[in-house]
Amino acid sequence: MSPLPTDTTTAGSAPPGPAAPAKAPPGRRRRPRPGRLGLHAFLMTVSLAFLAPLALAVYASLRPYDETSEHGYFSLPRSLSFDYYRQAFTDSGMTKYFVNSLIIAVPGALLALFLASFVAFAVARLRLPGSILLLMLFTAGNLLPQQVIVTPLYVLFNRIPLPYWMSDSMTMFDSYWAVILVHVGFQIGFCVFVLANFMRTLPQEILEAAIVDGAGVWTQYWRITLPLCRPALAALGTLQFTWMYNDFLWALVFISDGDKLPITSALNNLRGQFFTDYNLLAAGSVIVALPTLLVFLLLQRHFIAGLTLGSSKG
Secondary structure, eight states: OOOOOOOOSOTTOOOOOOOOOOOOOTTOOOOOOHHHHHHHHHHHHHHHHHHHHHHHHHHHHTSOHHHHHHHOTTSOOSOOOSHHHHHHHHHTTHHHHHHHHHHHHHHHHHHHHHHHHHHHHHHHTSOOTTHHHHHHHHHHGGGSOGGGGHHHHHHHHHHSBOOTTTOTTSBSTTSHHHHHHHHHHHHHHHHHHHHHHHHTTSOHHHHHHHHHTTOOHHHIIIIIIHHHTHHHHHHHHHHHHHHHHTOOHHHHHHOOOGGGOOGGGGGGGGOOSSOOOHHHHHHHHHHHHHHHHHHHHHTHHHHHHHHTTTSSOO
């Protein structure tokens, strides 16, 4: 008689559960979905469309104008050189124009961020009565077309006196102050809108703890709130510097002295009366764009962090 099979499970132990599903091999990746492939293809197409004019300008600036006029801009090059860059930098006197642009763009961007952070802190963190109306008022200022107030500002700046050490013309007109003031006035609304919405996402418990420790309003603003807004300030600072640096309208209207004009006006010195070498003009345009590219590369990490704020929770 064969022995009965013995049960190897001990008393009180749970019966074995179902077998775990087998894991996929570590080297195998999930196949991308068609929707994601289409999104990547669309983004690559848009990126190439935006980069194509810049690439064409760089390509044209390295070729002689006679060669492109004979064979076209989309032909293969016979020779490449950096002679146009040297000629564009020396013929247009870009050094002083670079300095003029920095005198306008750097203080203008810093002043716009500084004043906007004041208003944004009051609107978002102090819970003042009418704060929403104030935020709407600053935001609505961006909807006003800038060109409609060129004439009133021109008349106004000619009537505002300034001491000689601030302006050679003894008025606001024909001075850097006029251009900086206009830039700050038009850009502060956008900065207030962005900073106020970012400050609303900060935990209110941080300020409450600071108030319990005896922190005043200035300490709450300068030592607690502003350090937390560093990504947003970096992103806004990059945009503000780029917009003020690339501006041509306001400097052309409010500055009459050619030695005070910004870098964008230097490109006009490369245009001849009867003939324009567009390859030389392309080289000058690339040189003008280098400072904004440098600012973006230096603040790239903070700029991307500022753009992705609020994209995820936790």
